Amino acid sequence: MLLDRRALEAREAQTLAPYAALSGASLGRLYPEAESSTRTAFQKDRDRVLHTTAFRRLEYKTQVFLNAQGDHYRTRLTHTLEVAQVARSAALSLGLNETLAEVLSLAHDLGHPPFGHAGEAILNRLLDAHGGFDHNRQTLRIVTELEDRYPEFPGLNLTRETLAGLAKHSRPAGGQHSLEAQLVNVADGLAYSAHDLDDGLRSGLIVPYDLRGVALWEQLSARLKLRPDHLSDKDRRCLQRELLGLLIGDLTAHSHEQLSAAGVATPQDVAAQPGPLIAFSTELQASLNGLNHFLFERLYRHPRVLRQVAQAEHCLESLYHALLKAPGMLPRGFQARLEQDGPERTVCDYVAGMTDRYALDEYRHLQGVGGESGF
Structure with missing residues (x-):
């Protein structure tokens, strides 16, 4: 059976939640062009992002550790793929549009400069008198101007829904961002926390004793019966798996409760809400904040990482x-x-x-x- 674009759009309308973003209801692109006969508009967006030079470069851009420091540490590309995995899993559970969540995940870090957040801070300071630098704004600049691939228009000519989702630090005219965009924003922070902890433990810059008092570590180490003085590679992988499962499970369960309580029935209802609906529970968010504070103090400000920042x-x-x-x-x-x-x-x-x-x-x-x- 061959499914054309119309059939794929109809399947979305039949299977997704009523508050999901439907590709068949897209507001279109900045520059009018014919849509694919075999792909939805969001699939076309995803494919365009995947084929950009900016996406390929993510393989050699820093997450926490410089790319040359080891083959097994996360890079900006592997971080992006992990965000996409988290976002797609949660989107499937919540009845949201997986493809829109995927394209937003794949594109969200295209604007990151070399050397991670240190590089962003440096460029922002250098451009202070000329509008500054922000990787989210740079992502939009890349997909709307700098990627020079088509003779008919600048950039990638992505759908308005994708562009709105990438502008995550500015509220759209209609109010709140789409649920798919909200989900990717949370998935980004979730992936950061989980894989930066994993890389910190792998590198030896963090050891189990350092994590005493961190609520998520105490909860998971007790569940997995981890030793406080030694963490094998297998233990670390189990910890990573359990942490991701805990975070994704709480995110989807609490977001579902929020959606039900808000009574949203359309994307327009979502836009009219006073705040985001995709979120962790209060208890889990507090625990995650504790882990993030620990990572900031003990990993991102570690002398080895700070030497990298100076370089x-x-x-x-x-x-x-x-x-x-x-x-x-x-x-x-x-x-x-x-x-x-x-x-x-x-x-x-x-x-x-x-x-x-x-x-x-x-x-x-x-x-x-x-x-x-x-x-």
Whole structure:
């Protein structure tokens, strides 16, 4: 049996919850174009994101540990895939549109610069007088302008629903974001907490004794009968699995309760709500906040991680100022944007798109150039 787009849209209408976003009811794209005969509008969005240069670069962008520090630590790409897994699982349980949740997950970190959050903070400081830098805004800039793949329009020409979901730090004109966008936002933080703990334990920067008093650790270590003085690789994997199961289970159960209590029956009802409906229970959120506080103090501010931040700062500052001084070193596509976007934003776009290793390679190259030309 061959299902065309109309059949797929009809299946969504028949099987999804009444408050889910339906691809057949999409508000369309910024630039009108014919939809696929075999894919829904959200499937088309997903496929366009997957084929971007920006998506491929996520493989070599930092999550917590630099890509070169080990093959088994999360990268921005594996983080993105884990967010997609969490979001799709929860969307399926809640009757939401899995495909919209998937495309939002896959696209949500396209705007991250090299060196993780440290890189973002550095670029924001460098661009302070020119609008600053925020990876969410950069994601929208990538999908609406910088990805140059189609002769008919700039960017990817994604649906308005996908674009609205990616603008997660600004409320849409209709009120609240779609449930799918709310879900991806929570799944992002959930995945961060779970896999950063896992990577911290794998690296040895965190040991079980450090976690004493952290509610989620106490709960899960008692359930799994983990030793406080030693955590084997198998124990760590069991801990990761149980933590994800606990978080996803609470998220879906509490969100279902919220949806039922609010009595929402359409996406318009969702938009009119005073606040998000996709959330953890109060108790679980408090426990998760405790874990996040622990990670901030003991992992993100660990001397080894802070040395990495210092390296990133020196590298990105040097690149930014060198390219600003000599924009002729920019690739021709970026040179063509100098007049339209200004030198500061254009250089920022170029540097933000770099992978960790490419930024370090360019920094080393410019150091050599600098000895000859005075950068």
